[in-house]
Structures are given as structure tokens and as C-alpha cells.
Amino acid sequence: MMRRLALLLPPYAWLLLLVAAPVAILLVVALAEAGPGVPPFLPPLAWDGGPVWAGSLDSLRALVADPYYAEALLRSVGVAGVTAALCLLLAYPMALGIAAARPAWRLPLLLLVLLPFWTGFLPRVGAWIGILRDGGWVNGVLAAFGMAPLRLLFTDAAMFLGMVHAYLPFAVLPLAAALLRRDLGLEEAAADLGAGRWVVFRSITLPLSLPAAAAGFLLVFIPAAGEFVIPELLGPPEAQLIGRVLWGEFFQNRDWPLAAALAVALLALLLLPIRLFQRLDRRP
Amino acid sequence: MALLRVEGLSKRFGPTLALDGLDLEVRPGEFLALLGGSGSGKSTLLRLVAGFEAPDSGRILLQGRDLAGLPPPARPLGMMFQNYALFPHLSVFDNVAYGLRREARPRAEIARRVAEALAMVGLEALAARRPHQLSGGQRQRVALVRALVKRPPLLLLDEPLGALDAGLRERTGFELRALQRATGAGFILVTHDQAEALALADRVAVLDRGRVAQCGPPAELYERPASRFVARFLGAANVLEGRVAADGAVEAAGGRLALDHGLAPGGALALALRPERIRLLAGPPPAVNAVAGTLRELAYRGDGWIALVALADGTELRVALPAAAAPPPPGSAVTLGWDAAALVPLAG
CATH class of the missing domain: 3.40.50.300 (P-loop containing nucleotide triphosphate hydrolases)
Structure with a gap:
């Protein structure tokens, strides 16, 4: 009994301290009223001989009332979804290639997938700026061939390029792990029953790797939904993403309750695909 | 075709x-x-x-x-x-x-x-x-x-x-x-x-x-x-290594074996002998197709017994005995015999 408790305590303490407590604090802040001071809000529960409700639902109401926030949320989910889908599309052939490579080549290839992580995040985004900006490398080459310069930086294309570059490894790793573990006997059986390469892939390999593909999708989708540095540095300036809005409310407007309410809304929105994934994964 | x-x-x-x-x-x-x-x-x-x-x-x-x-x-x-x-x-x-x-x-x-x-x-x-x-x-x-x-x-x-x-x-x-x-x-x-x-x-x-x-x-x-490998692999047959004596009989496993082999005296040959073709004999061994030995191990298999019998020259024979007759206890001196037809010359 004691051993069991000792074994379970660290993970539960970890979850309580680093997951449950921050979320609880976030909820409390979201229910508070903004006000001067440090931190810049009034506690939602005051003490006057007993607990007295001093909070407000204004922040949550603002979230619903002002379409600005809903649009930012939806746009973020859309950008994250497209990013995750693009990553999967690129990751699948990469993972298949790694799984099909000779055993001695697999680890080096996986390390190559992780290569972008070896350099800092900001230098990588900076490099994209250098490549894509109006006087950058791409336009330099175009000019050398006498072609008109293209507007590349601060477009959706540039943003997705940066996002996919940053998040691709998260999609490759679970897929490669699943494809490396797969039972090749099933594919041989399908071939023996008359299925050509493409049919084997479509009817056996692909459906059996769906849980891993879903894991890869979520591993990209969830952090990408809150991403704000890449869209800020590479993307179009007019469209606000939730990460950027959150940053603005928190640091510029110092409206912590509204920022917390936004964070809670994003969290709630992200729980949906996680639930879907759990249902997919429970299927045998 | x-x-x-x-x-x-x-x-x-x-x-x-x-x-x-x-x-x-x-x-x-x-x-x-x-x-x-x-x-x-x-x-x-x-x-x-x-x-x-x-x-x-x-x-x-x-x-x-x-x-x-x-x-x-x-x-x-x-x-x-x-x-x-x-x-x-x-x-x-x-x-x-x-x-x-x-x-x-x-x-x-x-x-x-x-x-x-x-x-x-x-x-x-x-x-x-x-x-x-x-x-x-x-x-x-x-x-x-x-x-x-x-x-x-x-x-x-x-x-x-x-x-x-x-x-x-x-x-x-x-x-x-x-x-x-x-x-x-x-x-x-x-x-x-x-x-x-x-x-x-x-x-x-x-x-x-x-x-x-x-x-x-x-x-x-x-x-x-046809060969030692097949004989051993199928039914774990005994393989006896022998030599043809001057009178045409085969000397192997410390005994004399009578069979048709078509070899000249001095020729070497290997013979397969299935465990279930070997019988326990009572009394002194006959002159041919029989050997004396000591029963070393005995294992009950439900439908019979498997016995390991050590011969005087060190050869060990696997012998399958019917379940009906109670075999002698390990350590006993036994005489084993078989029909000439039970001996199968092996090519390789």
C-alpha cells in the first residue's frame, strides 16, 4: 500500500503542481476583475467575515460579445489545422522512407529530421526572413533573371512555410515509430492475395497507421494553435491569431482576466480533438 | 505435368x-x-x-x-x-x-x-x-x-x-x-x-x-x-556403424548382424534400426542380430516405454517397449534382438 502510494505520488504531484494548479489559477484569474496593482486584478473572492463573491464574468462575456476574439480563435484553429495537415502530408513519405531504409541508416535519418531543432528557433525564423524578404535571396535570383520581384514575406505562404518547418519533426516521429514497428507480414499477405503496391498501402499500411497519424496531427496542432512568434514574424499583419491577441491583452493592455479567459477558451477548444483522438486510439 | x-x-x-x-x-x-x-x-x-x-x-x-x-x-x-x-x-x-x-x-x-x-x-x-x-x-x-x-x-x-x-x-x-x-x-x-x-x-x-x-x-x-540424417530426423532411429567381416556378416555395436548388403569383406556401412523394431529377449543372446547391454534409463510415454540401453562397446540404443510388459528396472542386464529386415543400410 505504502509502496503503491510512493510510486504514484511523484506523477500525481507533478500533475497537480504543473497542470492542475496553473489551470485552476487561470480559471480564478479569468473570473477576476481587472484593476490596478500587482498583479493587475482584484481577487474574485473577498473576505468580509466570510467569503464574498467579488469576481465578474465580464471577461468571459467580452469573449463572446466581441467577434474579434472568436475570429482570432477560429483563425488560429484553422492555421493550426492547415499546418498539421501539411506536416502530415510531408511526414508520411519521410516516415515511410525511414522505415524502409536499411537499419544502419534509420537513426541517422531520424536525427536529420530533428536537425532544425539543433539551431535556435529565432535564427531559423530569421533565416526565412532573409530568404523571403523583398530584397532577399529568392527575389535576388528572380531579379538576376530579369523577373519582377514577388511579395513573399508577410503572406500566408510564408507563415505556413515557417510553421511547417518548425513543427514537421513532431509529425514525423510518431509516424516513423509506428511504421518501423509495423508487421510486414500483413503487407506480404495482402500482396499474396493479389494486391499491388498502391492497394497494399491504401488498404493495409495507411489504415493501420491512422492512430499514429492522429498523434502526429495533434502533436503539431496543439502547440501550433497557440503559436504567435512565427505568424507575427512571417505572416500577414492584418489577421490576428489567438497567441498574438493573448500576448497583447497580457503585456500591452495588462488585462489579465481577459487574457486568462482567452487561454481557457483555447484550452477548451483543444480538448475537443484530444477527445476525438482518444476514441480513435481505443479502436483495436 | x-x-x-x-x-x-x-x-x-x-x-x-x-x-x-x-x-x-x-x-x-x-x-x-x-x-x-x-x-x-x-x-x-x-x-x-x-x-x-x-x-x-x-x-x-x-x-x-x-x-x-x-x-x-x-x-x-x-x-x-x-x-x-x-x-x-x-x-x-x-x-x-x-x-x-x-x-x-x-x-x-x-x-x-x-x-x-x-x-x-x-x-x-x-x-x-x-x-x-x-x-x-x-x-x-x-x-x-x-x-x-x-x-x-x-x-x-x-x-x-x-x-x-x-x-x-x-x-x-x-x-x-x-x-x-x-x-x-x-x-x-x-x-x-x-x-x-x-x-x-x-x-x-x-x-x-x-x-x-x-x-x-x-x-x-x-x-x-536413405541417409543417417533422415534416419535420425524421422523417428529418432538408431544408426549403427559397422564393417563387413570375412564371412559376410556385419560387425557392429559389439554384435554380429546378418543381412543382405552386397558389400565385399572389409567394407564399411551404416545401418538404421528403429527403436520399435528392437525386442527384449529372454535367455542368452542368439548368434546374430542380437546384442547384450545394460538398461540405463527408462521413460514412460503412455503408449509404451522408451529405454536407453548401453552396449559393451559404448553404443547407446533407443529401444521402444510395449506398455503391456513391465520392463526390467534400470541397471538390469538385458538382451536385445531384431529381425534382419529391420536393418536398413544407409547410403550417406
């Missing part, structure tokens, strides 16, 4: 020669067992015939057609895999229908043929189940009909009974035989279990280091093994 003809087939994996110029023939509608230990090349041969590996040299002819260069889906044969390789995400029905769908058959025909195939093995009620919801025996039967439903002229079976427990093996073996007769397909069954091979097959090919050591009907292999 032979259904399958394998000529001089060789395959090397790195430093190991898995197949070494192997020749084999399977007749139409024949049940052939490939019997061998691990590393004998039996599974490699199956994979080469199915097309999962390419031979280094030699030819594989199915119904007279050279299969070289044909990928597995283009080869008109079925394979049942050792671990069954059932598709886990498909129902029993969809597993069995998989091959027919690749032929783009009409829906109604697929449904009818799958239903017929499942009825053949008594699984029609389980068509909607997934493989993980089946018992081992049921999975085995799904794998079998999945390979058979396209009615291939040749079916390759890689240790089809290997994963079943002992009670189920014999019954499934009979079912396999009945199914083979009903479909008329040629079966090649790979196994390391000699009892399985002898019980099921029309002919047995014993494989040793990538070659066929001997191929023939089960009784012929069992009664007249």
Missing part, C-alpha cells in the same frame, strides 16, 4: 547458404510436406515460391510457367502465414473477401464465395468479428480459407498448426487434409514436426542444409531412410 517444379534453386543470405541447388516437384492435387529443422531452408523455399524473395539461381515453374520476375500478386498461388497475418482492422468477412475484391468480382459473387468458404470451416456465424475477437483455432481457420477462397492451384502453408495447442493440432490436421481433398489444390506444408508431416502428407521432402535429403511417401521415408 508437374504442378510445381523447382530446379537447382539457390539462395544466399550474407554468409549463409539457405538453399543449395534444391530440386523438387509437386504433382497436381498432391499434399507435400517440407520437413526440416531450423536453418534447413524450408521457409526460404516457401518465400521464394511465393515471390517474397528472388533466387540467386535456379528456376521455379508453376504449371509449366517460369515465375521469375513475377511479383507476389501476379503469382497464382495462396499462402498461409505462420502467424496467420490476419488484417487486424478488417472483419473476418473482409479478411476472406480481400483476395476476391482484388479480382474485382461482383459483390454478390464475393458475398456468396466468402460465405461458402466460411461455412467450410464452420465460421459463418463469426463473419462480423475482428481477428482479435477469435480464438487461436478460429484465427487459424480464417487464415486458411482466406488463402483458399481464390481457389489457387497451389497453397503454401508455413507451419499452419505450429501455434495451436496439442489437442487442437490433430483435429485441425484432419480438417486440413479434408479441405485439401475437397479443393483438389496442391498443398505444400512446411513443418519441423515429423509426426505432422508423416500424418498429413502424400509425400514428405526432408530438407537438410538447403537440399532435399530424401523425398517420398511417409512410410517409405520412415521404413527406408
Whole structure:
């Protein structure tokens, strides 16, 4: 009994301290009223001989009332979804290639997938700026061939390029792990029953790797939904993403309750695909 | 014409020669067992015939057609895999229908043929189940009909009974035989279990280091093994190393053996002697085809006893004794005898 408790305590303490407590604090802040001071809000529960409700639902109401926030949320989910889908599309052939490579080549290839992580995040985004900006490398080459310069930086294309570059490894790793573990006997059986390469892939390999593909999708989708540095540095300036809005409310407007309410809304929105994934994964 | 003809087939994996110029023939509608230990090349041969590996040299002819260069889906044969390789995400029905769908058959025909195939093995009620919801025996039967439903002229079976427990093996073996007769397909069954091979097959090919050591009907292999390897592998026969004496008798294992051998005096020969052909004799040993020894170990096997008898020259003989007669206790001096016909000269 004691051993069991000792074994379970660290993970539960970890979850309580680093997951449950921050979320609880976030909820409390979201229910508070903004006000001067440090931190810049009034506690939602005051003490006057007993607990007295001093909070407000204004922040949550603002979230619903002002379409600005809903649009930012939806746009973020859309950008994250497209990013995750693009990553999967690129990751699948990469993972298949790694799984099909000779055993001695697999680890080096996986390390190559992780290569972008070896350099800092900001230098990588900076490099994209250098490549894509109006006087950058791409336009330099175009000019050398006498072609008109293209507007590349601060477009959706540039943003997705940066996002996919940053998040691709998260999609490759679970897929490669699943494809490396797969039972090749099933594919041989399908071939023996008359299925050509493409049919084997479509009817056996692909459906059996769906849980891993879903894991890869979520591993990209969830952090990408809150991403704000890449869209800020590479993307179009007019469209606000939730990460950027959150940053603005928190640091510029110092409206912590509204920022917390936004964070809670994003969290709630992200729980949906996680639930879907759990249902997919429970299927045998 | 032979259904399958394998000529001089060789395959090397790195430093190991898995197949070494192997020749084999399977007749139409024949049940052939490939019997061998691990590393004998039996599974490699199956994979080469199915097309999962390419031979280094030699030819594989199915119904007279050279299969070289044909990928597995283009080869008109079925394979049942050792671990069954059932598709886990498909129902029993969809597993069995998989091959027919690749032929783009009409829906109604697929449904009818799958239903017929499942009825053949008594699984029609389980068509909607997934493989993980089946018992081992049921999975085995799904794998079998999945390979058979396209009615291939040749079916390759890689240790089809290997994963079943002992009670189920014999019954499934009979079912396999009945199914083979009903479909008329040629079966090649790979196994390391000699009892399985002898019980099921029309002919047995014993494989040793990538070659066929001997191929023939089960009784012929069992009664007249051609080599020391086959004699030892099938039924664990005793192999006696002897020399022809001046009077024509063979001196071996400290005794004198009388048999027709056609060798000149001084010639060496090896003889196979089955444990169940040896009898316990009462009284002093006769002059020929008998030896004296000491009973060392005794093991009860239900249908009889297996005794290890040490002879004066150090040879140890395996002797099978009937269950009816209580054998003497270990340590006893015993006399063993046999008929001249029980001695089988071995070529290699």
C-alpha cells in the first residue's frame, strides 16, 4: 500500500503542481476583475467575515460579445489545422522512407529530421526572413533573371512555410515509430492475395497507421494553435491569431482576466480533438 | 505435368547458404510436406515460391510457367502465414473477401464465395468479428480459407498448426487434409514436426542444409531412410556403424548382424534400426542380430516405454517397449534382438 502510494505520488504531484494548479489559477484569474496593482486584478473572492463573491464574468462575456476574439480563435484553429495537415502530408513519405531504409541508416535519418531543432528557433525564423524578404535571396535570383520581384514575406505562404518547418519533426516521429514497428507480414499477405503496391498501402499500411497519424496531427496542432512568434514574424499583419491577441491583452493592455479567459477558451477548444483522438486510439 | 517444379534453386543470405541447388516437384492435387529443422531452408523455399524473395539461381515453374520476375500478386498461388497475418482492422468477412475484391468480382459473387468458404470451416456465424475477437483455432481457420477462397492451384502453408495447442493440432490436421481433398489444390506444408508431416502428407521432402535429403511417401521415408540424417530426423532411429567381416556378416555395436548388403569383406556401412523394431529377449543372446547391454534409463510415454540401453562397446540404443510388459528396472542386464529386415543400410 505504502509502496503503491510512493510510486504514484511523484506523477500525481507533478500533475497537480504543473497542470492542475496553473489551470485552476487561470480559471480564478479569468473570473477576476481587472484593476490596478500587482498583479493587475482584484481577487474574485473577498473576505468580509466570510467569503464574498467579488469576481465578474465580464471577461468571459467580452469573449463572446466581441467577434474579434472568436475570429482570432477560429483563425488560429484553422492555421493550426492547415499546418498539421501539411506536416502530415510531408511526414508520411519521410516516415515511410525511414522505415524502409536499411537499419544502419534509420537513426541517422531520424536525427536529420530533428536537425532544425539543433539551431535556435529565432535564427531559423530569421533565416526565412532573409530568404523571403523583398530584397532577399529568392527575389535576388528572380531579379538576376530579369523577373519582377514577388511579395513573399508577410503572406500566408510564408507563415505556413515557417510553421511547417518548425513543427514537421513532431509529425514525423510518431509516424516513423509506428511504421518501423509495423508487421510486414500483413503487407506480404495482402500482396499474396493479389494486391499491388498502391492497394497494399491504401488498404493495409495507411489504415493501420491512422492512430499514429492522429498523434502526429495533434502533436503539431496543439502547440501550433497557440503559436504567435512565427505568424507575427512571417505572416500577414492584418489577421490576428489567438497567441498574438493573448500576448497583447497580457503585456500591452495588462488585462489579465481577459487574457486568462482567452487561454481557457483555447484550452477548451483543444480538448475537443484530444477527445476525438482518444476514441480513435481505443479502436483495436 | 508437374504442378510445381523447382530446379537447382539457390539462395544466399550474407554468409549463409539457405538453399543449395534444391530440386523438387509437386504433382497436381498432391499434399507435400517440407520437413526440416531450423536453418534447413524450408521457409526460404516457401518465400521464394511465393515471390517474397528472388533466387540467386535456379528456376521455379508453376504449371509449366517460369515465375521469375513475377511479383507476389501476379503469382497464382495462396499462402498461409505462420502467424496467420490476419488484417487486424478488417472483419473476418473482409479478411476472406480481400483476395476476391482484388479480382474485382461482383459483390454478390464475393458475398456468396466468402460465405461458402466460411461455412467450410464452420465460421459463418463469426463473419462480423475482428481477428482479435477469435480464438487461436478460429484465427487459424480464417487464415486458411482466406488463402483458399481464390481457389489457387497451389497453397503454401508455413507451419499452419505450429501455434495451436496439442489437442487442437490433430483435429485441425484432419480438417486440413479434408479441405485439401475437397479443393483438389496442391498443398505444400512446411513443418519441423515429423509426426505432422508423416500424418498429413502424400509425400514428405526432408530438407537438410538447403537440399532435399530424401523425398517420398511417409512410410517409405520412415521404413527406408536413405541417409543417417533422415534416419535420425524421422523417428529418432538408431544408426549403427559397422564393417563387413570375412564371412559376410556385419560387425557392429559389439554384435554380429546378418543381412543382405552386397558389400565385399572389409567394407564399411551404416545401418538404421528403429527403436520399435528392437525386442527384449529372454535367455542368452542368439548368434546374430542380437546384442547384450545394460538398461540405463527408462521413460514412460503412455503408449509404451522408451529405454536407453548401453552396449559393451559404448553404443547407446533407443529401444521402444510395449506398455503391456513391465520392463526390467534400470541397471538390469538385458538382451536385445531384431529381425534382419529391420536393418536398413544407409547410403550417406
